[in-house]
Amino acid sequence: MDDRELADLLERFGLSEKVIDTYLTLLELGEAKASQIADAAGVSKRYVYSVSQELEERGFVEVNDHVVPTTIRPLPPAEVVESLSESVESMRPALEARYTETAPDEERFEVIKSRVTVLKRIAELVDRAESEVTLSLPYDVLDEVADELRAARDRGILISLVVSGVEPHEDLSLDGLASLVRVWHEPMPTMLTVDSRIGLVAPGEMVARSNSESQAIVFAQPHLGPVIVGSFFGNYWPMAAEAYTTEPDSLPATYHNFRHAVLQATLCDRAGIELTVTAHGQMVHTDGPTELSGRIVDIRQGLLEPANNSFPVENTLVVETDDGTYSIGGPGAFVEDFEAEYVEFAPIS
Structure with missing residues (x-):
């Protein structure tokens, strides 16, 4: 670690740049008189006396004013680190008493107003899947997320896909996009869940048309994900016709x-x-x-x-x-x- 990195770390403990420069100078000199430190650091002797009091209170140095002239000695690094650690640890009870647990960004709701952003979020979330994806999407925009779906299948992700807005008998070239695909000629909401914990819900017209004023919601709630999965398999999956089924895996x-x-x-x-x-x-x-x-x-x-x-x-x-x-x-x-x-x-x- 060079002096700049060390100085940056010391700044986190409330030391100013000038104080840090004086302290680093003292570390190089060892025990020294205020005049020696002032000459080496390029500051006044009065400033050294002022800084030394602050550094002593913080546990960085020891001021010996029982001799003339007064000398200032840097404390061993182990003692300084221990003092800093104790100061940081002493904050814990007060911090914990005032801490209110909030969900990380991933566990909050996000409102999306753009069709382009909806499709971008779907692609991003599918790319993060670890075990399972459920997705309903209009056939006209399926190509927008096809690469991410194929990559997820290559990773062994279970993908249950409902394609809406087309007839079941049409040649849709769905091989490799999902484990299971069903087709429904009626429009339906765009619904996505990833690993039953992260997902997205958007009105059908928002994804089908670029000028829709509707809004979508992205969520990351462990209790909401299974509800959306249940709605997907309970309300929409049975209404759609089977269009593609994967082959059995190799065993064991x-x-x-x-x-x-x-x-x-x-x-x-x-x-x-x-x-x-x-x-x-x-x-x-x-x-x-x-x-x-x-x-x-x-x-x-x-x-x-x-x-x-x-x-x-x-x-x-x-x-x-x-x-x-x-x-x-x-x-x-x-x-x-x-x-x-x-x-x-x-x-x-």
Whole structure:
């Protein structure tokens, strides 16, 4: 660290540039008389006396005025650092007493008035996805975010996409954009969720037309994301027609997103591939094992037609184990027997 960097750090503790220069001069001289320090630092002797009192109060130096002339000695760096640390730590109770927790910028709402900005935010948020994206978008603007969708699929992200404003029988070239694509000829709101915690909602006309006076909202709330996901799969997904479905993944495979696991289990079942699953998590209603292993004997889901779940966001694996048959759900499961944090699939040979 050079002198400039050291000076910048000392400024953070309330020392002026002139005081810092005098102190750094004293560090080089060691114990010295005020006149010596004044000559070396290019300041007056009176100024040195004034500064030395301030530095002594802050724990940087020791002033020996019991001798004539008075000498000033810099304290060892370890003592100075300890003194500064104690001063900083002493602020903690007062700061904590006055601190009001607020959400970081990412967890606040953002109002968007521009169609261009809406599409830019969608692309940015899809690019940040770690496990899952749900998205409804007019077909006419799909190209605006196509690169980000393809990149997310390449990262293994589960993408459920509803394309609106086109007929299901049209040749739409949707391969590679999503895991699942449905098409609806009616206009619908633009809805995006990323990892069930960050998302965007915009009126349909705002994205379809550049001169709309409507506004969109970007949110990052862990409790709001699942509500939007539920609306997406409960209100819009069933109304749209299947247009594209991905192929089963290579096995064995591990899934930390439970909806992704249910989709893959369903694809394997329809391809005639029997699976064993090891689920890691906890029992929902009773104490019990933190791991369940067995053969998948039933799947309840609404991602693929025909749906057989009893409510829109139900995604359940029914597993036959050595100790009996159990139903497995994902994080937040409440109707199933077991809540899985992640699952491992392997084919039954």
